[in-house]
Amino acid sequence: MSQDGTGLVTRSGSLPSEPYDVTVVGAGVVGAALARELARYRLRVAVVESSDDVGEGTSKANTAILHTGFDAVPGSLEARLVREGQRLLSAYAGECGIPVERVGALLVAWDEEQLAALPGLLEKAGRNGHDEAALLDAAEVRAREPHLGPGALGALAVPGESIICPWTTPLAFATQAVRSGVDLHLNCRLTAVGQGDAADGTPHTLRTSRGDVRTRYLVNAAGLGADTVDRMLGHDTFTVTPRRGQLIVFDKLARDLVRHILLPVPTALGKGVLVAPTVYGNVLLGPTAEDLDDKQATGSTAEGLAGLREKGARILPELLDEDVTAVYAGLRAATEDDDYQIHARPGQRYVTVGGIRSTGLTASMAIAAYVTGLLADCGLDLGGEPRELAPVTMPNLGENFPRPYQRAELIAADPEYGALVCHCERVTRGEIRDALASTVPPGSLDGLRRRTRARGGRCQGFYCGAAVRELFERRDRLATR
Numbered sequence: 001m002s003q004d005g006t007g008l009v010t011r012s013g014s015l016p017s018e019p020y021d022v023t024v025v026g027a028g029v030v031g032a033a034l035a036r037e038l039a040r041y042r043l044r045v046a047v048v049e050s051s052d053d054v055g056e057g058t059s060k061a062n063t064a065i066l067h068t069g070f071d072a073v074p075g076s077l078e079a080r081l082v083r084e085g086q087r088l089l090s091a092y093a094g095e096c097g098i099p100v101e102r103v104g105a106l107l108v109a110w111d112e113e114q115l116a117a118l119p120g121l122l123e124k125a126g127r128n129g130h131d132e133a134a135l136l137d138a139a140e141v142r143a144r145e146p147h148l149g150p151g152a153l154g155a156l157a158v159p160g161e162s163i164i165c166p167w168t169t170p171l172a173f174a175t176q177a178v179r180s181g182v183d184l185h186l187n188c189r190l191t192a193v194g195q196g197d198a199a200d201g202t203p204h205t206l207r208t209s210r211g212d213v214r215t216r217y218l219v220n221a222a223g224l225g226a227d228t229v230d231r232m233l234g235h236d237t238f239t240v241t242p243r244r245g246q247l248i249v250f251d252k253l254a255r256d257l258v259r260h261i262l263l264p265v266p267t268a269l270g271k272g273v274l275v276a277p278t279v280y281g282n283v284l285l286g287p288t289a290e291d292l293d294d295k296q297a298t299g300s301t302a303e304g305l306a307g308l309r310e311k312g313a314r315i316l317p318e319l320l321d322e323d324v325t326a327v328y329a330g331l332r333a334a335t336e337d338d339d340y341q342i343h344a345r346p347g348q349r350y351v352t353v354g355g356i357r358s359t360g361l362t363a364s365m366a367i368a369a370y371v372t373g374l375l376a377d378c379g380l381d382l383g384g385e386p387r388e389l390a391p392v393t394m395p396n397l398g399e400n401f402p403r404p405y406q407r408a409e410l411i412a413a414d415p416e417y418g419a420l421v422c423h424c425e426r427v428t429r430g431e432i433r434d435a436l437a438s439t440v441p442p443g444s445l446d447g448l449r450r451r452t453r454a455r456g457g458r459c460q461g462f463y464c465g466a467a468v469r470e471l472f473e474r475r476d477r478l479a480t481r
Helices: 029-039 077-096 113-129 138-146 167-177 224-234 252-257 303-317 317-321 359-375 409-415 428-434 445-452 465-479
Strands: 021-023 043-049 105-108 136-139 153-156 162-164 184-185 190-194 204-208 211-218 241-250 263-266 274-277 283-286 324-334 341-344 350-354 420-422
Touching: 021 204, 029 359, 043 136, 043 211, 043 350, 077 162, 077 167, 077 359, 077 445, 105 113, 105 138, 105 317, 113 153, 136 138, 138 153, 138 409, 167 184, 167 359, 184 274, 190 211, 190 224, 211 224, 211 359, 211 420, 224 324, 224 350, 241 303, 252 317, 283 303, 303 317, 341 359, 420 465, 428 445, 445 465
Parallel strands: 021 043, 021 211, 043 184, 105 263, 211 350
Antiparallel strands: 105 153, 136 153, 190 204, 204 211, 241 283, 241 324, 263 274, 274 283, 341 350
């Protein structure tokens, strides 16, 4: 921790030798939320992350939906935490400027079997506390979504479903945590755990690619690697099977084609292929659901993309006439169980947070509060009531909210906010400068894109790439002087 009380953000070099009270493995949206929640207590906390940034794994490559949890298994831990997390994250997003749009969702039935399933889904939504859900007939569906493909027989409307910025959310958590004293160690891969002794208070020793970290309590929020870390502590409770989801991003000119999140009737593999707007003004088509063996297989395939286009042609035929801005793939941490794999091990001063699938973004803040309670049950002295953290204001990346280039008063005070660098996404020099000097600065050009949208538009950096790279590398050159 620095002298002003701010935590360290490190990407290289040796690690502090003094033991931490709690160390979180993984800086995805759940790990970052845990760090923020633990920062509310008088504890010495660290996060170790194998990649060079927060939100670098599953968290950066999802469908960016803030779920209501209407179709979760009633009574499950996931249902409870998604419902609570949706409430918490909606409020938090409003406080710190994370863009959210409450567009609602339609579960569209395309055949008689799917139509017959809708009343059961409505009943499930009611059991999960979502009384606003309602059945629509074919005419009502067509009135709400005039560009929908032919053959829709009806739908279940879920008004509370929203779209959110998945990049700003873990960054906001991490920023607030670091400013409140949490140390964030990036490029720090866990390789082994030397278990401590709860009886005499001997801390665990985490062997990492950058040296050892000692900690009294350990939280495993390693996402796709959660089962591997669990086995380091001697447990074989679950196995993570990476479930690849490929998605196609269509240009902003397609945005007027869709008003809601268009969902299929779900299957055992997930919610299926959807069409959804994004807060950035694009339209998403996807994801696939491919169970793989390789936890690094984030590439797209011709077969997968062709399958998405085939399904998209039925859902929203005009969408396929629009330009594609990008394709990407993410891996979800699926397990053999239908519920989250959150387990407390009091004798080891250890909590596993595994099997957090596509609802992890929504549930993140509720998961963090729940796990903090489990740590207390394991013997962690939280040191009294939680404190209020100093608020953070994140840069707005949402298309439906004022961006810096649109704010005359901001440009008058600082002309850098009027100097466009990325013309596709209207990103200014001021925004890039601020991102590079932020509490948790980007470690790569991709990290800079997730903080500003620079290089994320139609040309994918063809025109602005050199200028953005020059600004990024200038920061690095200044840092090494």
